[in-house]
Amino acid sequence: MTVEVLSGNHAQSEAVRLARVQVVSAYPITPQTTVVEGIAEFVASGRFPTQFVKVESEHSALQVCVSASALGARTYTATSSQGLLLMHELLHWAAGMRAPIVMGVVNRAVAPPWALGADHTDTFSQRDTGWIQLYAENNQEVLDMVLEAYRLAEDPAVRLPVMVAEDAFYLSHTVEPVDVPAQEAVDAFLPPRQGHAILRPGEPSRLGSFTSPEDYVLFRHELAAAADRVVPTLGEVEGDFARRFGRSLGGTVVPYRCEGADAVLVTLGTASTPARATVDALRSEGKKVGLLKLRLLRPFPESELRAALRGVGAVGVFDRAYTFGAAGAVATETRAALYGERERPALTSFVGGVGGREVTPSLVRRVFDHLLRGPEEGIVWSDLEPHRELETHG
Amino acid sequence: MARLTIPKEELLRPGHAACPGCGPALAVRLLLKGLGARTIVSIPASCWTVIAGTYPSSALGVPVLDTPIESTGASISGLRAAADALGLEGLTVVGLAGDGGTADIGLQALSGMLERRTDAIYVMYDNEAYMNTGIQRSGATPLGAWTTTTPVSASARGKAEPKKDVMSIVLAHRPAYAATANPSFPEDLVAKAEKARAVHGARFLHLFTPCPPGWKFDSADSVAMGRLATETGLFPLYEVEDGRLKITRRYSRLKPVGEYLSRQGRYSHLTPQEVDAVQAEVLRGWVGLLRREAEAGPAHDAPSASLLTR
Numbered sequence: 001m002t003v004e005v006l007s008g009n010h011a012q013s014e015a016v017r018l019a020r021v022q023v024v025s026a027y028p029i030t031p032q033t034t035v036v037e038g039i040a041e042f043v044a045s046g047r048f049p050t051q052f053v054k055v056e057s058e059h060s061a062l063q064v065c066v067s068a069s070a071l072g073a074r075t076y077t078a079t080s081s082q083g084l085l086l087m088h089e090l091l092h093w094a095a096g097m098r099a100p101i102v103m104g105v106v107n108r109a110v111a112p113p114w115a116l117g118a119d120h121t122d123t124f125s126q127r128d129t130g131w132i133q134l135y136a137e138n139n140q141e142v143l144d145m146v147l148e149a150y151r152l153a154e155d156p157a158v159r160l161p162v163m164v165a166e167d168a169f170y171l172s173h174t175v176e177p178v179d180v181p182a183q184e185a186v187d188a189f190l191p192p193r194q195g196h197a198i199l200r201p202g203e204p205s206r207l208g209s210f211t212s213p214e215d216y217v218l219f220r221h222e223l224a225a226a227a228d229r230v231v232p233t234l235g236e237v238e239g240d241f242a243r244r245f246g247r248s249l250g251g252t253v254v255p256y257r258c259e260g261a262d263a264v265l266v267t268l269g270t271a272s273t274p275a276r277a278t279v280d281a282l283r284s285e286g287k288k289v290g291l292l293k294l295r296l297l298r299p300f301p302e303s304e305l306r307a308a309l310r311g312v313g314a315v316g317v318f319d320r321a322y323t324f325g326a327a328g329a330v331a332t333e334t335r336a337a338l339y340g341e342r343e344r345p346a347l348t349s350f351v352g353g354v355g356g357r358e359v360t361p362s363l364v365r366r367v368f369d370h371l372l373r374g375p376e377e378g379i380v381w382s383d384l385e386p387h388r389e390l391e392t393h394g
Numbered sequence: 395m396a397r398l399t400i401p402k403e404e405l406l407r408p409g410h411a412a413c414p415g416c417g418p419a420l421a422v423r424l425l426l427k428g429l430g431a432r433t434i435v436s437i438p439a440s441c442w443t444v445i446a447g448t449y450p451s452s453a454l455g456v457p458v459l460d461t462p463i464e465s466t467g468a469s470i471s472g473l474r475a476a477a478d479a480l481g482l483e484g485l486t487v488v489g490l491a492g493d494g495g496t497a498d499i500g501l502q503a504l505s506g507m508l509e510r511r512t513d514a515i516y517v518m519y520d521n522e523a524y525m526n527t528g529i530q531r532s533g534a535t536p537l538g539a540w541t542t543t544t545p546v547s548a549s550a551r552g553k554a555e556p557k558k559d560v561m562s563i564v565l566a567h568r569p570a571y572a573a574t575a576n577p578s579f580p581e582d583l584v585a586k587a588e589k590a591r592a593v594h595g596a597r598f599l600h601l602f603t604p605c606p607p608g609w610k611f612d613s614a615d616s617v618a619m620g621r622l623a624t625e626t627g628l629f630p631l632y633e634v635e636d637g638r639l640k641i642t643r644r645y646s647r648l649k650p651v652g653e654y655l656s657r658q659g660r661y662s663h664l665t666p667q668e669v670d671a672v673q674a675e676v677l678r679g680w681v682g683l684l685r686r687e688a689e690a691g692p693a694h695d696a697p698s699a700s701l702l703t704r
Contacts, residue, residue: 022479023472051475056506060468063461063503067436067472070459073479075472089462199457201432201477201485206452208460215449 001185001245006178008171011139012078012104012164013038014178015146017048018186019102022073022193025053025064027083030116031172032106035078058083062090062101069099070207072197074150078104080168081122082111088126094161095130095223097207100153100193101161102146103131107269107320108168109355117356118167120268120321123297124329130223132162132230133298135269139176142166144241144249147181147190151237154193157229167320168356170270181245189244227299234296250293252301255308257283258290263314263371266292266305268330271318271352271359278364289368294330302337309338314371315345318364318382320353327351327379352382400584401427410453412445415613417603417620418519419445420577422490425517425601428587431456433486434477436470438500439463440492441526442519466491467503470514478513486591487514493534494524497558508567508596515590515597518560521605529608533558537675538668540660541608552663556675561600565634570595573633573642576602578620582631582642589633602629610659622654627680638690641683651676 006014012035016024026036042048051068055061058079065075079087084105094101105123109115123133134149136142142164149162166172198207211219231252242248257279258264267275272293282289292308294301309315315338319328326332331349338344350367353359367382405426412419418441426433433456437443443460447453461469466489473487489507491500496518504516523541524530531541536557540546544553564572571593575583583601590597604620606613623629624643628651631643651673655661664672 023475025472025475051479053471053475053510055468055471056502056509059464060471060503060506063465063468064472064475067459067461067469068476068479069472071434071473071476071480071482073476075476090465093462199434199459201434201457201482203457204452204455206446206449206454206458206460209446209449209452209458210443211449 001179001181003177004180005175006139006143006180007034007173007175008136008139008142008166009034009106009173010038011142011178012146013042014180015143016076017042018181018183019074019147019150019190020187020192021050021076023051023053023065023068023075024077025055025061025075026077026079027055027058027061029058029080029083031108031168032078032080032083032104034172035104058086059090062087062094065101066090066094066097066099069101070097070199072193074193075101076103077101078106080106081108084122084126085110088129091126091129091131096219097198098159098223098226099161100150100159102149102153103161103163104146105163105165106168106172107165115355116168118170118270118320118353119355120319120329123163123165124321124323127298127329130160130227131298132160133165133296134162135165135295135297136171137270137272137293139171139178141249142171143178143180144245144247147186148234148237148241148249150190152230152234155233155237156195157233158226160226160230165269167270179247185244189241230299231296231301231304249295251304252294252296253304253308254293254295256291256293258292258308258312260288261290261312262288263316263368264290264292264309264312265364265367265371266294266315266317266330266334268294268297269320271320274359274361275318275364278361278368281361282365282368287368287372289372297330297333300333300337305334305337306341309345310341312345314374315347316350316367316371317347318350318352318367322351322354346377348377349379350382351379354383357383399581400424403427403431405431405455407453407455409447409451410445411447413607413613415606415616416445417521417577417605417616418442420616421519421583421601421603424577424580424583425587425599426454426456428584429486429488429515429591432484433488434459434473436461436466436473436489438466438491438495439526440495441521442490442492444526463495464499465503466495466500467505467507467516470516471507471510471512474512474514489514489516491516491518492526493518493520493522494532497533497560501563505567508564508569508598511596513594513596515599517599517601519601519603521603521608522557523608525605525608534560538661538664538672540663546663551668552660564598567596568637569598571633571635572598574600574602574629574631576620576624576629576631578617579624579631579643586633608660610662611657615657619654619657622649622657625649626651626654627676628654630680630683632683632687639683639687641687648680
């Protein structure tokens with residue numbers, strides 16, 4: 001193991017090399033480009049003997065991965081924003097064909113208007129495609145999650161594709177010290193993909209053929225059952241990772257100082273870092289607040305989230321995107337998850353950091369102030385009017 | 395007695411779901427005889443999605459991967475990359491797309507695959523419209539043809555634009571091998587498939603595949619319709635290897651194009667003048683092909699250094 005100073009994007013490239021990915025295919029889009037530039041450098045230097053197919057669109061990039069995966073290859077692609085949207089049709093194909101592809105997604109605002117900053121609208125809008133979605137808070141998590149993602153995706157109980165999402169620029173272009181494990185240690189954790197080739201030369205077979213309604217529902221139900229096995233399988237994978245590498249990503253939801261909290265804020269991605277600092281500051285002032293970092297958005301870790309929020313008076317959900325006509329996407333998911341609880345906390349949807357706006361400790365402090373004022377439902381656009389007291393809309 | 399040159403092995407099995415007289419079914423039956431069993435086929439949404447049968451059966455004696463309609467060029471790139479990465483030796487990677495999936499929505503992925511010199515064979519089976527969805531015009535529908543989206547009325551004369559020249563687009567990418575073929579000339583089709591299999595690099599086959607329900611002719615006449623298309627010069631048979639074009643079915647005299655058009659309901663509205671216009675276009679195309687064949691020679695391959703400024 002060595003410590004290297006890596007951007008989130010180069011943490012992706014390093015992980016892809018360490019995972020001995022056999023087929024990489026990608027199309028450039030800001031701010032994903034340095035992921036694939038890093039891979040291209042590895043290939044050119046002879047350090048990474050992969051088939052790197054430089055395609056003419058993101059749609060083709062994912063098709064290359066789907067087709068290569070059908071023959072049994074371990075595959076990777078990376079994209080962002082518009083590129084992910086262009087892949088939408090193939091996202092369904094990948095999951096439906098049970099292709100264990102891993103994709104790095106740099107979360108970026110969706111046009112129009114053009115914007116490059118961090119925003120979760122791109123991945124949130126792909127929630128129904130059957131992909132597992134993991135979100136990183138820092139660059140170490142990016143590297144670790146990509147390695148775990150292959151174990152999870154290729155596990156016979158799961159066989160689903162995984163997105164490893166990182167926020168644009170806050171992670172993609174910010175360097176941090178990252179523990180890069182030794183190749184032998186990664187090889188022991190992640191053996192070559194085996195037994196997953198669906199199509200084999202010389203054996204007549206077909207993947208994706210036309211089905212009757214009677215058969216179609218069976219395929220969809222199998223997909224749903226596989227999604228249900230993601231949370232326990234991820235737990236096993238993380239347990240093994242922690243034993244081997246001495247660090248843990250902490251499960252699907254990661255509580256921080258939630259004991260006896262009056263108000264808990266649910267976060268995703270890099271917003272968790274200023275939120276954690278703010279929780280420390282408020283706790284030192286005697287305010288009972290906590291943080292719940294969500295790492296897995298699909299499948300949604302309902303029971304883990306319920307357990308973590310049980311007994312909390314006020315819950316805020318901080319979303320770096322808005323689901324039009326509803327609320328923040330994580331807020332709507334959280335609200336749905338809490339419906340089965342006997343005692344349901346008040347839930348406020350905070351929409352903030354949209355399009356790459358900075359999520360500062362003072363913004364998080366205002367969010368907590370709002371929550372501590374008392375149970376109140378609604379949606380707050382916390383980026384707006386930062387100098388005035390926040391008002392509740394809706 | 396002449397030796398039979400067409401392999402006996404049948405990789406299109408009984409029980410497929412093609413219409414009677416289906417050109418694409420016959421073309422692929424012959425194609426696979428030339429390509430052999432160590433082939434993997436990528437099929438986008440098209441007639442062949444249906445012809446190959448419904449889950450859990452398959453009418454093809456080779457592995458088949460289904461994809462969305464626009465993906466073929468990318469899909470065969472992925473299959474090739476995986477075959478190389480996994481060391482699957484001697485595997486022939488084939489994309490089998492319709493004219494709509496190639497000339498229209500799949501053109502970008504095709505161009506990408508050709509530009510990358512992908513070691514695979516892209517096959518366009520051309521029945522000259524979106525037949526699987528019910529006869530809507532594609533870029534490959536010929537001038538004047540009736541389709542459900544190019545109806546005929548007092549003011550509308552079928553498709554108003556000429557057929558897209560996909561072969562020229564393909565040849566602009568300088569593929570390792572490209573050829574036109576027609577199941578009504580089975581020896582020629584099988585020979586080209588065998589040749590395509592032996593060559594490495596990006597390869598392209600344009601197969602002419604008559605469609606009885608789409609073109610409105612009797613299903614017993616499919617082979618005759620294919621023969622007429624070539625004998626009239628409307629669909630000439632040729633191949634291009636390393637930039638050299640060679641006509642593989644040569645005629646000193648072509649049959650009048652009216653013999654072909656008059657036997658199809660999709661052209662039944664054409665006036666003699668409109669038939670004459672098609673005839674003139676066919677002759678222009680044939681003369682152009684002869685010229686391109688004559689131009690291709692050793693001099694064409696070796697540009698002289700004297701062309702450079704000093």
